[in-house]
Amino acid sequence: MHKLKTLLKFLEYKEELKEAISIRYLMWEPSLMCNLECIHCSNLCTQSNTMKSKELTTFEIKKELLDISKHYDAREIYFVVTGGEPLLRSDLMEVGKYAYSLGYKFGITTNGILLNTHTVKALQKANLSNIAISLDGIASDNDELRNYIGAYNKTIKGIKCLFEQNFKGTVSILCCVSSLNVYHLEEFIDELIPLGISTIRFTPIFGQGRALGQKNLMLSDKELHDLLTFIKEYRKKENKINVTLGDDGYYGVEFECHIRNNLHYCGAGIEWGAILYDGTVIGATHISKKYKEGNIRDNSFVEIWKNNFYDYREGRKELFSPYCKDCEEWILCEGGGFHLLDQQIDGNELCGYKKLRRIENEK
Amino acid sequence: MKNNIEINRRKFLEKFAKFSTATVMIGVCVACPGPGPGVKAEVEKYYTVDIFDIDGKMVKKSLDISINLSVIYLNLLYDSSLSFNDNNLIIIKNENTKSNISFTQNKIDDKTLKLTLVDNQLNYGSYYSLSIDNIDKLFKFNTTSIKLSKERLSLSLDAEDSVVVEGLYIKNETISDFTIVSVENNYNNYEKNGRVISIIENKIIRLRGFKQGKVMLKVIILQNNSDIKYSGYIYVEIT
Numbered sequence: 060m061h062k063l064k065t066l067l068k069f070l071e072y073k074e075e076l077k078e079a080i081s082i083r084y085l086m087w088e089p090s091l092m093c094n095l096e097c098i099h100c101s102n103l104c105t106q107s108n109t110m111k112s113k114e115l116t117t118f119e120i121k122k123e124l125l126d127i128s129k130h131y132d133a134r135e136i137y138f139v140v141t142g143g144e145p146l147l148r149s150d151l152m153e154v155g156k157y158a159y160s161l162g163y164k165f166g167i168t169t170n171g172i173l174l175n176t177h178t179v180k181a182l183q184k185a186n187l188s189n190i191a192i193s194l195d196g197i198a199s200d201n202d203e204l205r206n207y208i209g210a211y212n213k214t215i216k217g218i219k220c221l222f223e224q225n226f227k228g229t230v231s232i233l234c235c236v237s238s239l240n241v242y243h244l245e246e247f248i249d250e251l252i253p254l255g256i257s258t259i260r261f262t263p264i265f266g267q268g269r270a271l272g273q274k275n276l277m278l279s280d281k282e283l284h285d286l287l288t289f290i291k292e293y294r295k296k297e298n299k300i301n302v303t304l305g306d307d308g309y310y311g312v313e314f315e316c317h318i319r320n321n322l323h324y325c326g327a328g329i330e331w332g333a334i335l336y337d338g339t340v341i342g343a344t345h346i347s348k349k350y351k352e353g354n355i356r357d358n359s360f361v362e363i364w365k366n367n368f369y370d371y372r373e374g375r376k377e378l379f380s381p382y383c384k385d386c387e388e389w390i391l392c393e394g395g396g397f398h399l400l401d402q403q404i405d406g407n408e409l410c411g412y413k414k415l416r417r418i419e420n421e422k
Numbered sequence: 423m424k425n426n427i428e429i430n431r432r433k434f435l436e437k438f439a440k441f442s443t444a445t446v447m448i449g450v451c452v453a454c455p456g457p458g459p460g461v462k463a464e465v466e467k468y469y470t471v472d473i474f475d476i477d478g479k480m481v482k483k484s485l486d487i488s489i490n491l492s493v494i495y496l497n498l499l500y501d502s503s504l505s506f507n508d509n510n511l512i513i514i515k516n517e518n519t520k521s522n523i524s525f526t527q528n529k530i531d532d533k534t535l536k537l538t539l540v541d542n543q544l545n546y547g548s549y550y551s552l553s554i555d556n557i558d559k560l561f562k563f564n565t566t567s568i569k570l571s572k573e574r575l576s577l578s579l580d581a582e583d584s585v586v587v588e589g590l591y592i593k594n595e596t597i598s599d600f601t602i603v604s605v606e607n608n609y610n611n612y613e614k615n616g617r618v619i620s621i622i623e624n625k626i627i628r629l630r631g632f633k634q635g636k637v638m639l640k641v642i643i644l645q646n647n648s649d650i651k652y653s654g655y656i657y658v659e660i661t
Contacts, residue, residue: 062439062446070435312437316444387434 069322070390076329077372080365084326085127085136085163086333088344089151090114090143095170097205099195099235099276101267101345101398104143113337115355117150121157123334123360130361133162137189140166141344143336146173155185164188168233172210174217179224188228191260192218196240196247204239204276215254222255231258233305237276241286245293252299261290262305263411266402267345280414287415291317308395308411309388327397328352328371332364340364342371347401371397382409487514487537487552512537515551587627587641587656599646602627606640 092108093100124138138158145151145167155165166189167182182190195201198211205211221230232251236244244261251259263278263286264270278286287310293302294317309315309323316322327342334340338356339348340363350370353363370378379394386392392412394400399409408414439446514523514537528536587602602621620628627639639656 062442063435065446066435066439312441316442316446322446387430390431390434391438 084331086139086344088335089148093144100269103268128161138163141168152181152185159186171214171217191231191233193233200240236261237264241282258301260305280418284418287314309392325396328368345398513553601644603642603644
């Protein structure tokens with residue numbers, strides 16, 4: 060009965076959030092430039108930044124941050140800088156500092172290679188409160204995916220530097236799980252524990268960007284099931300590290316609330332919004348550009364946020380209906396993560412839940 | 423048709439609840455390539471606790487913070503088995519001076535902690551950051567004062583006298599439009615027999631039965647036309 064009440068409350072809150080039109084995670088993709096060219100990059104980032112001329116200027120992003128802070132309480136908003144590699148943007152600290160001065164919490168996602176005494180000190184000075192570092196498994200797996208021998212060691216060096224410099228914010232690891240590293244995760248976790256990492260978040264690979272050409276990296280039904288089982292079992296133990304699955308999709312009663320602390324929820328376009336390198340406004344940075352909602356060079360973010368985003372809110376069911384029609388799990392799933400929509404790899408099942416059911420049926 | 427949908431939804435949820443072996447929790451985890459949830463607890467409420475003597479001189483200045491684990495980031499209820507334990511590392515930092523602040527901690531229940539911090543540097547409108555292990559929260563408070571009449575009291579056993587609350591001071595502004603919600607005889611008073619007998623015209627607190635000595639009263643005040651409540655302690659020396 061208690062569980063049922065919680066579920067009903069959850070549904071009620073989800074509806075309230077859709078109506079509230081608030082913003083809690085504001086992502087900014089400052090550039091498509093990266094010091095790596097990972098084979099599984101969902102964003103087609105490159106070392107040669109041909110898109111640089113289209114990037115937002117410091118003035119443009121600061122203006123937008125100021126405007127948003129006038130309409131919403133910035134203290135309730137996480138301003139998260141993704142990429143590309145954010146540390147390649149020379150004005151990162153300036154923008155971070157400015158965001159903080161307006162009340163935003165400031166976080167970044169980085170591959171960690173450029174973290175050194177100088178950058179860590181600058182990030183501390185810019186009041187960075189949260190850093191998520193992408194590292195995709197043990198050295199051999201990570202370096203193959205990163206397309207760079209030695210990338211693992213460089214990232215580890217960067218992480219160590221954070222702790223040596225007494226970085227006060229939260230440090231977590233983001234690990235993209237593919238068929239290459241799926242069976243080496245325990246070994247990987249063991250390597251992270253001595254470093255002092257508190258959280259590792261696994262996210263299954265999905266078919267966007269450069270990953271499109273990597274069919275062989277996509278998780279098979281069994282591999283996905285094994286990944287979820289591994290996380291579920293690992294979390295049952297007394298652990299020195301918090302192991303969790305990013306909220307990429309819904310996995311049914313067998314796994315929900317076991318693989319992460321909560322039921323699946325995708326807040327893209329509801330409480331999470333993103334501004335891309337060229338000013339495009341979308342529900343989150345890694346969603347197909349097909350679902351963009353405007354551009355801050357034409358209208359302010361607040362205007363777009365308040366007036367658009369129909370597909371993400373009221374129209375979500377309609378949008379997902381070709382895949383989810385008649386599925387009773389819809390109530391809790393709502394199509395899973397929005398970024399899974401419009402995956403372009405032929406035959407790649409959009410729905411993680413269906414993949415798991417196929418495994419069950421085979422048994 | 424609509425009813426059928428509702429029945430089916432309900433049936434599905436009942437089935438889910440029945441077969442789920444997990445503690446069903448709701449909250450938000452972020453798939454997006456940014457920092458993870460990080461925040462699992464919220465500062466539920468906080469208020470300054472100022473202790474004045476009857477001459478209006480501040481005796482002690484402190485900040486009370488209640489942290490509730492049941493509410494998390496994004497306003498979704500976090501119905502979980504999580505609870506505060508003795509090993510939680512809690513740090514409060516004054517973001518203006520960048521210094522860590524010492525505090526005392528009381529566990530109200532498994533999900534609620536009350537922290538009282540006494541900081542000589544408590545300033546108007548300061549930002550404080552609170553971190554509990556990996557949970558962090560930045561908050562701002564306004565120092566609030568309840569100013570008393572400076573008339574000296576002379577109270578004795580069975581006598582009746584009053585304390586006049588002159589105003590509510592927030593930042594540097596005086597707010598005269600307020601209501602005294604309640605006055606309690608502080609639990610820690612040596613003398614327990616004394617009591618508050620009435621609040622007159624929202625400003626005057628009448629007392630009876632205190633013996634000679636020191637009395638501390640907890641006063642809760644509501645700023646009119648808002649739902650903000652302030653709490654403070656009044657320190658009265660009875661001669």
